[in-house]
Amino acid sequence: MRTEWRDGLRDGLPIAVGYFAVSFSFGLLATQAGLTAFQAGLISLTNLTSAGQFAGLTIITAGAGLGEMALTQLVINLRYALMSLALGQKLGPQVGTLKRCLIAFVDTDEIFAVAMGRPGRPTPAYMGGLGFLPLLGWTGGTLTGALASGVLPAAVISALGIALYCMFVAVVAPVARRSRPVLAVVGIALVCSCLMSWVPLLKQISAGTAIILCTVAAAALGAWLFPVEEPAQGGDAA
Known part of the structure; x- marks a missing residue:
């Protein structure tokens, strides 16, 4: 069990480093939106979802209701339910x-990607080690960013504020270059977002509903436009 835990910690360390950098920006933005460092840290500790948290922060800033918040999180984070179902199959019935x-x-x-790529069935000890450091990195980065917002110069805070958008570009751009469907979906989302921001009638829609x-x-x-082709089912031999 200890070996499995150590293997999980080893595999989770690079993820934790990346999470710390991204959540640092979340901490900065959260305090700028009026949240305390404790509130920002508690959000990261209990959520562990970058896109959902940043979208939720936008909804909080806009003063939207809890219903919009819940529906937004459901739409954005629905993939985690599917990923957990797939991972549950790999864990085994024990x-x-x-x-x-x-x-x-x-x-x-x-x-999820690391766990699914591990040969054999990941044990609970391995999964515990794999998730422990990323959770600490995400929460610690948020707290550090929130506390640093009070001492960093305004120019530095402004520059760090675009870190999230840089991260999204770094994640999406390589995939979009290789995949025409992904590029098209990104373009559709961009057009929809612009319409929500520029069309007078659509501008009246709240931030949460727009997302x-x-x-x-x-x-x-x-x-x-780009349906996934299902593999052909082999027929019975005649």
Whole structure:
């Protein structure tokens, strides 16, 4: 068990370093939006979702209601449910419900990819080690960024404020260059977002609802324009 835990810590360390850098920006933006360092840290400790947290911060800043917040998080984070179902199949039936819930809590995109790529069935000890450092990195980065906002020069804070957008560009751009469907979906989302910001009638829609509409519209049009071909089912031999 100790070996599995150490293996998880080793594999989770690079993820934790990356999470610290991104969540540092979240901490800065959260304090600029009026949240305390404790509130920002508590959000990161109990959520562990970059896109969901940044979208949620936008909704909080806009003063939207809890219903919009809940629906936005459902749309943005729905993939985690699918990823957890797939990971649950790999864990095997011997892992109990409580352990599965704890593993699902730290099942981010990067942790899921590492766990699914590990040969054999990941043990609960391995998954615990794999998720421990990223959770600390994400929460610690948020707290550090929130506390640093009070001492860093305004120019530095302004420069760090674009770190999230740089991260998204770095993640999306290489995939979009290789995949025409991804590029098209990104373009659709961009057009929808611009319409929400520039068209007078659509500008009246709240920030939370706008995020939901843009996400659903881009995903639906992408699925319609670029359906995934299912493998042909082999027929019975005659």
